[in-house]
Amino acid sequence: MADRSPATLAEYSEEQLVEAARSLSDGAWAEIYRRHAPQVYAYIYFRLRDQHTAEDLAADVFVKAVAGMGGYVWRGTPLLAWLYRIAHNVTADYRRSAARRAQHTVIGEPGEVADSDDALGSFERTTDMMRAIEALTEEQQQVIVLRFYQGMSTAQVAVVVGKPESAVKALQARGLRSLRRMLTADGAEEERATA
């Protein structure tokens, strides 16, 4: 199929782009990747906290989307919601396989950490938060990442995870309470250790 110029496809609406993608136009898929890859990467990164793994898995998400495009029907729902669902499954599969391999994840880049106390404290807080988020359930992780790291509304999160808004709010509340318990317990242990 003839590849169209990116400038033309960039002006496509999402519905038009989906239609072109259903005909397996590699140009249409390239445009879809350009539009949504950063968000898919961010979602995966906040789940795994590994840049390289997140980049590779983001590409896997779109490869799986190409294979499954035949069953995708445009109903006005953002394509990103469908991509997030694929990303959730890809991430869950990776974490299960990583757990079996007992692979250590790389948290951020060491060179990015500043030498100031504030930066060190921030890094430690971030590390604690990331470890706490990783301890949440899959559904709670998904909601927390989409809500707080992707900047989505409750309604948007509900579309992505395929649950009603009331269920999303409940997962959000339980996730935040669990994070607080874990972070508070870590803080109490640290105080006792330094005391």
Next chain:
Amino acid sequence: MTERQSGRESFEDALDSAIDALRAGRPLERVLSDHPTHATSLRDVLDTALLATADGGGYVPPSARLAEHVTIVRAAAQRAHMAAAASQAVTVAPQRPSWWQRRLTFASLSIPAGVAVFALGASGAAAAAGVAAVTTDVPAQFVRAAAPAWVRDAVPGFGHNHDGDPVVNGSPTAEGSETDPAHGDTQTPGDINKPTTAHIAGVVTTVNGNRFTLLDDEGEWLVQIDASTVVDGAIAEGARASVDGDLTAGKNMHADAVVVTSPAPVATDDDAKKTPPGADKTPGPPENTPKPTNTPRPDVTPGPADRTPPPGPGGGQGPPEGSGIDGGSGNSGGGNGRSDE
């Protein structure tokens, strides 16, 4: 949202509203004042929420590798496109029919074969019945009567005599095949229910009530007379007589007319003790009934068309009930719908 407006607001709803308000830039204390019922619980959780988003949450943006991975996605789309084109070319070729199509084809071929086998079997059954009738002494009408109606309908010629005339089951007179052609007694076409008439001539050998035996060149015949029989002369042993009547079975005959052509020799005292036929046991023609004098001797062959079959067992009216032979309802030999219990 004020407390009044959110009087019955759940904690989850309050938390979600508070998060949106904080994200919009509203101060925490103002947000908590909007939900006084849940303020204490909200404060702890909102601190955690703020902490989660602090410093961007440690987000590391993607490197150039992410953009380079677009080639992977393009290649995947191209492979899928080629695979789709190849599958369409394969579907053009003749495909193996689906399982239900194969079964339908088998059924459509097997049905004619089954019909042919059935017809052969039915023909064989009919042939066996015919052989049985010929090789055994089972009267043909019983064989045909015992066969179901569908055999008669399905097998051409079954239930018909040698001349192709239909045979009435159970009718003892409808045994065309039993008729001896030497006597010229054959059914005319159309005489479906007509008994076989015959004409014999010979010597009366024995007399017993309303029956006598007559001996001719073909053998001894048993003749029965009754009140409807027209008797011309005295039937006695030794008399010569000719008989016209209906064949019943074998060399049995029911006489319509008996003509004594030559009287018996003079009877001795012993002979006089025998009861002549028609004298007392079997009523003969009434006294005042004029004897037929010019009774035309019927021809040998076909009986008069208007001759009414005499009543009697098997006299053309079909077998009496209980014989187990149905006159035409396709009984398979079990009686008139009755099972052999």
